[in-house]
Amino acid sequence: MLQLFYGGTFDPIHNGHLAIARAARDEVQAPVRLMPAADPPHRAPPGASAQQRAHLLDLAVEDEDGLCVDRRELLRAERMPETRSYTVDTLHELRAEQGDAVPVALLIGADSLLGLPTWRAWRSLFALTHFIVADRPGSPLDAGVPAELGDLLASRWTSSADALCDVPSGLVYRLSHPLQPESATDIRRRIAAGEPWRHLVPTAVATAIADERLYLDRATTPGPL
Numbered sequence: 001m002l003q004l005f006y007g008g009t010f011d012p013i014h015n016g017h018l019a020i021a022r023a024a025r026d027e028v029q030a031p032v033r034l035m036p037a038a039d040p041p042h043r044a045p046p047g048a049s050a051q052q053r054a055h056l057l058d059l060a061v062e063d064e065d066g067l068c069v070d071r072r073e074l075l076r077a078e079r080m081p082e083t084r085s086y087t088v089d090t091l092h093e094l095r096a097e098q099g100d101a102v103p104v105a106l107l108i109g110a111d112s113l114l115g116l117p118t119w120r121a122w123r124s125l126f127a128l129t130h131f132i133v134a135d136r137p138g139s140p141l142d143a144g145v146p147a148e149l150g151d152l153l154a155s156r157w158t159s160s161a162d163a164l165c166d167v168p169s170g171l172v173y174r175l176s177h178p179l180q181p182e183s184a185t186d187i188r189r190r191i192a193a194g195e196p197w198r199h200l201v202p203t204a205v206a207t208a209i210a211d212e213r214l215y216l217d218r219a220t221t222p223g224p225l
Helices: 015-028 050-061 072-079 087-098 110-114 122-127 147-153 184-193 203-212
Strands: 003-008 032-036 067-069 104-109 130-135 172-176
Touching: 003 015, 003 087, 015 032, 015 050, 015 067, 015 104, 015 130, 015 172, 032 050, 032 072, 050 067, 050 072, 050 203, 072 087, 087 104, 087 122, 104 110, 110 130
Parallel strands: 003 032, 003 104, 032 067, 104 130, 130 172
Antiparallel strands: none
C-alpha cells in the first residue's frame, strides 16, 4: 500500500489542511499521515510549540478515518536538537524503515512544488518519493514551471492515482481538491486581533487554542504556515 505523508508546520491545523488530506485519502485510496515539522533551531519558533501543534493535530484527526499524526520529525529534533530537519533526511529515514520497494508519496502544495529547487538535495528526492500536488483553480502551476524544474518533471507527471502504487517513487500527480479560504497566517492574525476565527478550524482545535491561549501575541502572527 502507498505510504502517504503530509508535512507542514500546521500552525495551527485548519479546515483547509483537512480538506486537502481528505481529498488525497479518498482520491489515492491511502491513509494520510500528517507530519508536523519540528521547532526550527536557527530561527524564531512558530506561534505554537511543536508539542502544542502536534496536540492540535491529534484533536483534529481524532474522528477522521484514514488520517493520523506522525511525530517522526519531532522525535528526531529531540534526539538532535541543534540539527536542521530536512525533507531528504526524513525520506531516508522512511526508506530505512520501509525498504526501497514500498511506494512512498509526499503531499505538498503547488507553491511548494515550484519551490522544490530550493530544497536540500532536491533532485535526489525523486528517487525516494512520489509527489502528490494539491492543486486548485488559479494554481501557480497554470502559469508555468521554471525550466530547471520543468525539465525534470516532464516525464514524471501521471494522471493515474493507481500508477503511484506500481513503482516506489519518481512520479508527480496533481490532486484536485475543494477551494478552501483558510490560511494559518490569517487565523493567527485573527486570533491576535480578536476577530472571528473559530469557524476556520475544527471545534476541538478551537477549544484547545482558546483554553491554552495560543496565538494571542501579535508577534507570532508573521510565522510560518
